[in-house]
Amino acid sequence: MIRSMTAFAGAESETAHGNLSIELRSVNHRYLELSPRLPDDLRSFEPRLRETLTARLSRGKVDINIRLKSAATRSASLDVDEALLDRLADKAKLLGNRFPGMSIDFTSLLNWPGVLCEPSADSDGLHAVAAELLDQALGEFIAAREREGERLAGFLRDRLQGIEAIVASVREHLPDARDAARARLDLRLAEIKQPVDPGRIEQEIVLQLQRMDVDEELDRLASHIAEARQTLATDDAVGRRLDFLMQEFNREANTLGSKAADPRTTKAAVELKVLIEQMREQVQNLE
Incomplete structure (x- = not known):
């Protein structure tokens, strides 16, 4: 399922050691960066915490705050x-x-050092409780990422549908655009007063039409649309893959604009770039 990189989740529990709470908060990041803040009694829990998060998350800057408020019976001993x-x-x-x-x-x-005996915390027991609470918070955290990711995936699918409609419209009016370009070239050649080799004229017309041919760009756009939809249907982290596809989409839109032989194709290229930019902004939020 598609996941966003932004989310928040928390969990807390009353334990024999006191009130234990865990908060997970993340924002966009190119890689996975973990920033844990743990109380002294749980310093040795950090390697296990990192291993757990690394196994289930792939991208995002994640802040982890763990707090332990000692039980009243312990502090009042x-x-x-x-x-x-x-x-x-x-x-x-x-x-x-x-x-x-x-x-x-x-x-x-x-207050003399060693006079008042603080009961020592059960390190193993505290770690076990912290691990259980971390699993609970992490489950809610991932669920929040998935809910936001599904919303973003719906947004991207809508934009892909828009791109597909623009590609279809360009294909539809492409024959008329070619005929109009051919007519313009014929008109310009007719204005030439000196005799011109017909073979050379035909060659020049073919070259001009080839320069304005956008079939290849339209085919590649269609291929990118299919690839993006397939990517959105996977359960893997897709942010990097989609980010690469956005670059490919933008390259084809730019080429389409540079080859545009009529106002409709120029307008289509601009509309494509608007949709692609909207997608690119949202893709930055995906894991």
Whole structure:
């Protein structure tokens, strides 16, 4: 299914470690660029995160924000290192004679390194929860990309239909355009007063008509239309392929305009370029 490169999704869950939330946000980019922001407790989760995203995404600049708000029971824990407190008390007694006015503030004592014991997080368990939540957020993220991609694919199909109609109209009036060009050449040759070799005249007419012949350009445009439709029907990432096709479309439209022998073909070339440019702008959003 066609995917856009722009999307947003998030997921959160209450865990034994606290409130864990994951946000994925992406914008257009030529390649896949991952920018993760993880809390300290999940720093070692980054390689797994990158592996998961790389396996399921191919393009876009993706910002990943993971937040962990510690559970209240964990942050409010007052487990202390009794042995360390005993050593600090013994030291305070020894120094008491030197500093009779010395006082000990309870909250300052708790801030002494190592006095207040923070329960250590279960790293493996936290990683497992984060991986599960990442899969959930990534599923929603890809679904959002696919919804937007389908909308863009519909836009592109409409423009391809417009290009096809223009190609058909040029083919329809091409015989009249050739006849008109032949008549103009005959008129110019008739104005020549000096005798001219009929064979040379016919050769010049053929050369002029060949220069104005756009059958090849119309055939290539039809081929590009078929290729674009086939590409839009695939389940692979198609952004780069369609971007290349837009260049080919534009090349044929330019050639058609340069060979135009009548106002209708000139107008058709301009209309083609407008549709192709509209497609090119939207193709930049596809994965």
